[in-house]
């Protein structure tokens with residue numbers, strides 16, 4: 302029995318209506334899908350990385366602008382081409398169909414080839430797209446040009462290799478030490494170079510390894526190196542091997558190596574230290590010998606003229622005191638001392654009777670006595686002193702206003718040593734007794750220096766001389 306009131310035609314019309322609704326709904330769905338796809342495509346087109354869609358035979362269905370540009374093609378040119386044209390021929394690691402079946406996504410780095418045949422490294426990320434039945438139907442791949450990254454990696458690798466080569470070439474033991482004093486590494490050509498075997502340093506702290514004094518010193522320099530960022534060095538002595546070995550001397554140079562780490566290069570300087578000590582000893586002995594020789598020469602001169610005995614020694618005592626008062630360094634005073642002790646050595650050629658002659662001297666005798674500066678210059682000029690000894694002797698009778706001899710030099714054309722010695726020479730001579738005149742006394746001598754300073758005598762040297770006598774109780778030795 303057919304339902305009442307509903308004909309076959311009416312049923313058909315109803316079904317057609319339903320079908321039409323379904324078609325409209327499908328059309329609208331399709332339009333939305335198409336809209337979504339256009340949106341997605343737009344996004345993919347703006348990607349900086351290459352994107353390719355391939356079918357399961359490897360044929361390119363789509364590639365974005367970046368992918369095409371990266372490989373020197375247009376997107377249109379790539380469409381329908383075999384995907385493998387983008388890979389280098391010698392890249393043998395292509396996926397087989399069987400392999401693809403078992404995979405959903407994979408990442409790898411390989412060499413790709415451009416349209417002009419040039420190659421470049423890429424990083425590839427591929428994903429398999431499946432249909433509703435789970436069957437693989439397409440492969441979507443993103444491709445990134447990693448030329449720049451590879452270049453940086455190569456530079457870094459080379460830099461690390463260079464650093465390693467430099468460190469290997471350094472013959473001295475090397476330590477990497479952290480800010481807190483932990484030894485990170487220890488490298489030495491020979492274990493005997495170290496206070497402990499290398500393995501005993503590793504992961505231990507400076508305080509646990511070194512004696513307390515050296516540990517404190519090392520920690521202070523680690524912090525100084527890290528804070529100032531400059532190379533620091535210090536010397537130390539340690540028993541090798543610890544704790545009962547022979548004491549040895551080392552020099553440690555520290556450089557910053559990373560934010561919280563220093564590289565310490567340790568050099569054994571025991572031999573150099575020993576040589577330095579021996580050299581110092583030899584220098585001291587030589588210095589003593591030179592002093593004794595100079596003294597012997599001075600005595601030889603003074604022996605011929607007992608009245609002036611001690612004159613050179615006492616003049617020297619005052620000259621050195623004046624130089625000290627003027628703040629001269631010890632090394633320069635050493636030269637002044639030698640010049641002072643020998644300043645009248647030229648008198649050796651003057652007959653003793655003229656030197657000690659009472660009364661007035663003839664013009665010829667005066668010339669003979671004055672020649673002592675030139676003779677002294679010639680005698681001492683033959684010795685290679687590290688100070689201007691001969692010139693000091695030659696100029697010790699020159700006066701600031703040019704009234705002195707032998708050259709009548711003026712002002713600062715007279716060397717400082719001679720300007721000081723002139724003051725001391727005059728002071729000593731005037732305060733001593735001579736056979737041909739009585740002593741003029743200290744006060745009179747000081748007055749002469751005070752009145753003629755800046756005229757005959759150097760101002761600063763005169764001032765220092767006055768200070769020594771009037772404020773610092775200077776006394777000539779007997």
Ligand SMILES: [Fe+2]
Pocket residue numbers: 644645673697698
């Ligand atoms: Fe003299």
Ligand SMILES: [Fe+2]
Pocket residue numbers: 612616644645726
């Ligand atoms: Fe003199």
